[in-house]
Amino acid sequence: LLREGSFGHDSDFTWENFINRYNGDLENGLGNLVSRTIGMAERYQEGKIKSAPTTTKLEKELVAHVKLLPTTIEGHLNGKDIAFHLALASIWEIISLTDRYINEEKPWELAKQKKLDRINAILYHVAFTCRAIAKALSPFLPETSEKILNAFQEMPSQEIVTHAIALFPRIEEIKEEKLQEIRARGIKEFKVFYIDNIAISASLRNTILADKTK
Numbered sequence: 001l002l003r004e005g006s007f008g009h010d011s012d013f014t015w016e017n018f019i020n021r022y023n024g025d026l027e028n029g030l031g032n033l034v035s036r037t038i039g040m041a042e043r044y045q046e047g048k049i050k051s052a053p054t055t056t057k058l059e060k061e062l063v064a065h066v067k068l069l070p071t072t073i074e075g076h077l078n079g080k081d082i083a084f085h086l087a088l089a090s091i092w093e094i095i096s097l098t099d100r101y102i103n104e105e106k107p108w109e110l111a112k113q114k115k116l117d118r119i120n121a122i123l124y125h126v127a128f129t130c131r132a133i134a135k136a137l138s139p140f141l142p143e144t145s146e147k148i149l150n151a152f153q154e155m156p157s158q159e160i161v162t163h164a165i166a167l168f169p170r171i172e173e174i175k176e177e178k179l180q181e182i183r184a185r186g187i188k189e190f191k192v193f194y195i196d197n198i199a200i201s202a203s204l205r206n207t208i209l210a211d212k213t214k
Helices: 015-045 057-077 084-105 107-112 116-137 142-151 176-185 202-213
Strands: 152-154 160-162
Touching: 015 084, 015 107, 015 116, 015 142, 015 160, 057 084, 057 116, 084 107, 084 116, 107 116, 116 142, 116 152, 116 160, 142 152
Parallel strands: none
Antiparallel strands: 152 160
16 A cells, blocks of 8 residues: 555545555566575475575676665655655565566576576575565565564575465455355445455445345
8 A cells, every 4th residue: 555655645445456566566576586585495306495696687686686675765765855665666676676686597497407596596696685675565465474574584594494374365256156156145244355365346345335235
């Protein structure tokens, strides 16, 4: 919600925008990055990622952005205008850059060539970045931050050990069959716009509420 507008100013809110933001930024953005990284670490490295040097141009760019992230966020939050949306946008820029890094390096192709050392280096930089993202998100999503840090445990040897987690289940519009089931069960009270981890559209929500008043 903080990404939708400037703090202290009016901003529009709709459930459709909320769901799009959730599915886009959280489920498909952050959640997918964490999930695919852990999946590759377990597939190629048995869940253990060794410390690796920074060598490529994109790796150096990624590390530089990560190191600047705390200062960038502080600048957005400690200025005359508190800009939560800009602070969060800077975090999601790192997420996008990390996704680009993975897609350009293609560790799945390197696996076919048995280049395990290079795969380890890629995953180390991604895991390092995921930890930095989690720390930056701590004031905004404390529980999620803790889960990510636990999923990428940094050992005294600087090795990172991964553990599988599920962060953000995708929100889908409720289908007509589910709506019929809800009606058939005779449920009287509904949480607004959210039933059984499935989001409903405004039109279907209004239909339910209309039925309740009849």
